[in-house]
Amino acid sequence: xxxxxxxxxxxxxxxxxxxxxxxxxxxxxxxxxxxxxxxxxxxxxxxxxxxxxxxxxxxxxxxxxxxxxxxxxxxxxxxxxxxxxxxxxxxxxxxxxxxxxxxxxxxxxxxxxxxxxxxxxxxxxxxxxxxxxxxxxxxxxxxxxxxxxxxxxxxxxxxxxxxxxxxxxxxxxxxxxxxxxxxxxxxxxxxxxxxxxxxxxxxxxxxxxxxxxxxxxxxxxxxxxxxxxxxxxxxxxxxxxxxxxxxxxxxxxxxxxxxxxxxxxxxxxxxxxxxxxxxxxxxxxxxxxxxxxxxxxxxxxxxxxxxxxxxxxxxxxxxxxxxxxxxxxxxxxxxxxxxxxxxxxxxxxxxxxxxxxxxxxxxxxxxxxxxxxxxxxxxxxxxxxxxxxxxxxxxxxxxxxxxxxxxxxxxxxxxxxxxxxxxxxxxxxxxxxxxxxxxxxxxxxxxxxxxxxxxxxxxxxxxxxxxxxxxxxxxxxxxxxxxxxxxxxxxxxxxxxxxxxxxxxxxxxxxxxxxxxxxxxxxxxxxxxxxxxxxxxxxxxxxxxxxxxxxxxxxxxxxxxxxxxxxxxxxxxxxxxxxxxxxxxxxxxxxxxxxxxxxxxxxxxxxxxxxxxxxxxxxxxxxxxxxxxxxxxxxxxxxxxxxxxxxxxxxxxxxxxxxxxxxxxxxxxxxxxxxxxxxxxxxxxxxxxxxxxxxxxxxxxxxxxxxxxxxxxxxxxxxxxxxxxxxxxxxxxxxxxxxxxxxxxxxxxxxxxxxxxxxxxxxxxxxxxxxxxxxxxxxxxxxxxxxxxxxxxxxxxxxxxxxxxxxxxxxxxxxxxxxxxxxxxxxxxxxxxxxxxxxxxxxxxxxxxxxxxxxxxxxxxxxxxxxxxxxxxxxxxxxxxxxxxxxxxxxxxxxxxxxxxxxxxxxxxxxxxxxxxxxxxxxxxxxxxxxxxxxxxxxxxxxxxxxxxxxxxxxxxxxxxxxxxxxxxxxxxxx
Numbered sequence: 001x002x003x004x005x006x007x008x009x010x011x012x013x014x015x016x017x018x019x020x021x022x023x024x025x026x027x028x029x030x031x032x033x034x035x036x037x038x039x040x041x042x043x044x045x046x047x048x049x050x051x052x053x054x055x056x057x058x059x060x061x062x063x064x065x066x067x068x069x070x071x072x073x074x075x076x077x078x079x080x081x082x083x084x085x086x087x088x089x090x091x092x093x094x095x096x097x098x099x100x101x102x103x104x105x106x107x108x109x110x111x112x113x114x115x116x117x118x119x120x121x122x123x124x125x126x127x128x129x130x131x132x133x134x135x136x137x138x139x140x141x142x143x144x145x146x147x148x149x150x151x152x153x154x155x156x157x158x159x160x161x162x163x164x165x166x167x168x169x170x171x172x173x174x175x176x177x178x179x180x181x182x183x184x185x186x187x188x189x190x191x192x193x194x195x196x197x198x199x200x201x202x203x204x205x206x207x208x209x210x211x212x213x214x215x216x217x218x219x220x221x222x223x224x225x226x227x228x229x230x231x232x233x234x235x236x237x238x239x240x241x242x243x244x245x246x247x248x249x250x251x252x253x254x255x256x257x258x259x260x261x262x263x264x265x266x267x268x269x270x271x272x273x274x275x276x277x278x279x280x281x282x283x284x285x286x287x288x289x290x291x292x293x294x295x296x297x298x299x300x301x302x303x304x305x306x307x308x309x310x311x312x313x314x315x316x317x318x319x320x321x322x323x324x325x326x327x328x329x330x331x332x333x334x335x336x337x338x339x340x341x342x343x344x345x346x347x348x349x350x351x352x353x354x355x356x357x358x359x360x361x362x363x364x365x366x367x368x369x370x371x372x373x374x375x376x377x378x379x380x381x382x383x384x385x386x387x388x389x390x391x392x393x394x395x396x397x398x399x400x401x402x403x404x405x406x407x408x409x410x411x412x413x414x415x416x417x418x419x420x421x422x423x424x425x426x427x428x429x430x431x432x433x434x435x436x437x438x439x440x441x442x443x444x445x446x447x448x449x450x451x452x453x454x455x456x457x458x459x460x461x462x463x464x465x466x467x468x469x470x471x472x473x474x475x476x477x478x479x480x481x482x483x484x485x486x487x488x489x490x491x492x493x494x495x496x497x498x499x500x501x502x503x504x505x506x507x508x509x510x511x512x513x514x515x516x517x518x519x520x521x522x523x524x525x526x527x528x529x530x531x532x533x534x535x536x537x538x539x540x541x542x543x544x545x546x547x548x549x550x551x552x553x554x555x556x557x558x559x560x561x562x563x564x565x566x567x568x569x570x571x572x573x574x575x576x577x578x579x580x581x582x583x584x585x586x587x588x589x590x591x592x593x594x595x596x597x598x599x600x601x602x603x604x605x606x607x608x609x610x611x612x613x614x615x616x617x618x619x620x621x622x623x624x625x626x627x628x629x630x631x632x633x634x635x636x637x638x639x640x641x642x643x644x645x646x647x648x649x650x651x652x653x654x655x656x657x658x659x660x661x662x663x664x665x666x667x668x669x670x671x672x673x674x675x676x677x678x679x680x681x682x683x684x685x686x687x688x689x690x691x692x693x694x695x696x697x698x699x700x701x702x703x704x705x706x707x708x709x710x711x712x713x714x715x716x717x718x719x720x721x722x723x724x725x726x727x728x729x730x731x732x733x734x735x736x737x738x739x740x741x742x743x744x745x746x747x748x749x750x751x752x753x754x755x756x757x758x759x760x761x762x763x764x765x766x767x768x769x770x771x772x773x774x775x776x777x778x779x780x781x782x783x784x785x786x787x788x789x790x791x792x793x794x795x796x797x798x799x800x801x802x803x804x805x806x807x808x809x810x811x812x813x814x815x816x817x818x819x820x821x822x823x824x825x826x827x828x829x830x831x832x833x834x835x836x837x838x839x840x841x842x843x844x845x846x847x848x849x850x851x852x853x854x855x856x857x858x859x860x861x862x863x864x865x866x867x868x869x870x871x872x873x874x875x876x877x878x879x880x881x882x883x884x885x886x887x888x889x890x891x892x893x894x895x896x897x898x899x900x901x902x903x904x905x906x907x908x909x910x911x912x913x914x915x916x917x918x919x920x921x922x923x924x925x926x927x928x929x930x931x932x933x934x935x936x937x938x939x940x941x942x943x944x945x946x947x948x949x950x951x952x953x954x955x956x957x958x959x960x961x962x963x964x965x966x967x968x969x970x971x972x973x974x975x
Contacts, residue, residue, distance in 0.1 A: 088273030197963030213257030227738030251674025269316030275308035288964025289329035362404020415441030529589035686745030794822030827855035
């Protein structure tokens with residue numbers, strides 16, 4: 001494909017991963033060894049040959065580690081222990097026939113997850129297809145293959161359905177964000193930010209993002225959105241140690257995710273094999289942004305990290321910093337949503353039709369600046385106590401300036417005339433609209449806007465594990481996280497002069513890209529005077545969360561059926577507030593000065609949208625300061641005050657979980673059963689406005705609510721043989737309402753038909769019963785195929801609707817978030833991973849990773865308070881990823897295609913729209929030099945997939961936006 005040729009001209013890196021497999025033997029057998037001290041990459045294969053033990057290891061884990069000499073007659077298990085003692089390598093599993101050697105960091109991520117220890121299972125020796133005296137070596141080539149292998153092992157050994165991304169994945173594969181890395185996991189889909197096209201939030205198994213719980217080291221996180229959603233692009237990929245995605249539930253997993261939970265993990269510096277640092281610099285190229293008159297075509301990313309430990313391995317430390325400054329651009333044409341109250345027959349069929357609110361076309365450029373830092377300290381004075389403290393800081397500054405044309409008031413029936421009308425169903429999709437009664441009616445404007453996001457996140461946590469005796473220990477965790485965030489948008493508009501002909505627009509929204517034609521030259525400053533500056537929203541938010549947790553773990557000595565008991569208490573105290581401000585200034589029509597007019601915003605842009613009419617470009621703040629008295633949004637209006645709120649939430653959870661194991665009809669199984677009891681208390685503070693013909697009142701308003709949930713769960717993992725795992729999980733789960741929906745503020749108007757608008761502090765959480773069934777087949781050293789089916793019975797669902805509410809003795813129709821009867825969500829997922837190392841050279845470097853998730857639901861939500869309904873928010877019926885990779889002699893090439901089918905979402909706060917299917921192509925190439933230096937080239941969105949929406953029907957098109965392709969060229973060095 002041409003976009004691949006234009007993307008990367010590659011040479012690149014990937015360190016090899018090797019699985020050394022020898023024929024089965026008994027670990028207690030005595031063998032004669034002669035292995036000198038050397039690098040583990042060569043020592044481990046020698047050990048496998050001399051011992052006859054099947055050994056699996058990754059070159060990423062082994063490289064740079066110097067093993068101990070092993071000489072003379074020794075038992076195999078004793079020889080293996082001697083080989084890796086004190087090196088930072090651990091023997092994760094050993095069943096007498098096989099062993100797995102990993103760096104301690106991977107073992108920690110696998111076996112000490114917040115959700116409880118993951119059961120380590122013996123590695124199958126069935127793949128050792130050699131006789132007792134001959135060792136067989138199988139090479140798992142490439143860094144990407146190594147990360148897939150680690151994720152495969154985590155999945156195989158887990159108690160529940162888990163996906164993961166290892167430290168190698170985030171630290172050495174330059175995913176643009178954690179959201180990009182997560183999007184290639186089975187059943188996960190990235191939600192593209194409609195402002196810059198970057199992956200930001202994640203949905204899991206087709207459920208809304210608000211049903212997905214985001215944590216860090218098992219702790220609730222403050223968030224920079226007005227709801228609970230985590231923006232995963234906020235966390236620098238260079239500073240996060242790994243990710244665990246839990247798709248099914250058990251009592252020890254924190255509540256709050258019906259869809260599942262994503263747990264970001266920090267680094268344990270005592271896991272490092274040696275003191276080591278890394279420095280990286282990447283140049284970012286944005287050719288589309290460079291074509292804009294005010295755009296830049298390049299930026300950068302840089303990071304520095306270091307991890308070390310004391311010689312006695314009692315103290316460890318890690319720190320890192322990361323920064324980036326990247327340009328972005330977008331070109332958008334949009335046919336707006338419909339005004340449901342504008343009924344009038346447009347096509348002469350005797351049926352009433354409705355009209356769009358307006359159309360627009362604009363181009364914008366901006367900068368995405370981020371800085372982050374982390375620090376970790378670990379202390380292990382003895383075998384009984386381990387203490388880990390971590391801190392993380394992240395700052396995100398996002399600015400965008402856009403210029404374009406805006407046509408509104410198109411639905412003012414009494415002030416416009418309509419001709420050449422084309423109707424689809426009952427919606428006007430094409431035609432000509434002409435102003436009939438000025439200054440009312442259709443308005444055609446130059447629109448120059450700015451938008452800004454400014455988030456600062458910080459977290460601090462400390463965890464202590466204390467071993468009470470050989471069978472029991474306690475785990476205590478304290479943490480706090482905080483976010484301050486600012487989100488704002490402003491626009492300046494011109495109006496067509498009264499001396500010009502009556503404004504008229506001709507549009508057609510029947511194709512992907514709405515066409516727009518005007519009878520006005522918007523570049524003529526004399527005919528288009530300035531008239532209005534508006535700041536519809538300026539939101540300052542603060543979110544503070546404090547977490548306390550204490551768990552008690554008890555192993556059972558007999559180990560016959562009961563394996564372990566866990567009891568825990570978890571408390572969260574969270575307060576989130578938001579202050580809303582606005583500004584609206586109207587002036588007499590004033591001609592803009594020539595020195596404020598900038599070169600045409602789209603510059604040298606060429607693409608499907610370059611046929612739209614031209615417009616004036618100017619800087620929002622320069623014009624605001626000269627003509628509108630400056631930029632000064634305030635909280636004075638009643639709208640701003642009722643949209644400002646404080647929500648204080650306290651939760652207390654107590655759980656007990658019993659792990660067990662046994663044999664049923666000759667089949668080994670493990671599992672757990674438990675219950676989690678959760679109490680939630682909410683207090684919401686705002687103001688209420690009640691306006692009647694007799695006058696208006698604005699007063700403080702506080703509402704409290706509390707609820708308790710009992711959440712039982714049980715899961716089984718059956719192993720019919722060493723390669724096959726069957727999983728069954730049954731649980732009750734909850735997901736709490738979006739925090740902004742709990743706003744107690746409202747505005748009530750009693751002028752004719754009483755109506756009110758606001759939040760709902762009495763919302764109950766989403767609740768669901770769910771069942772998961774999974775079959776996983778593992779073959780070879782790096783391959784597996786899995787099928788997972790699930791059914792979630794949503795007992796209720798939260799959507800915006802209306803109900804009648806008594807306010808001061810009057811019954812108002814109150815439009816607000818409400819609990820409605822739910823429905824089902826069900827689906828099936830397929831995952832296939834294989835490295836074709838059995839092929840003859842040079843094809844033995846090929847590998848593939850693919851997943852497909854199919855989902856369905858009968859839950860429907862209303863669109864803009866109308867009778868029209870759309871599917872569940874953010875739910876795609878089909879989501880898939882296909883990745884192919886190739887490795888040979890230090891060079892690696894990887895291509896990925898991510899696809900998701902149509903889904904509904906809220907766009908720019910304007911109600912639900914349907915996103916059209918989208919597929920994104922990314923390619924990465926790398927080369928790894930033997931001296932620790934790596935070169936990386938990457939192309940993102942190589943097919944320049946546009947962001948497209950439709951309005952109720954696939955044939956009625958809404959938004960079409962191009963974000964362009966981005967290229968990355970970087971170097972990384974270890975020291």
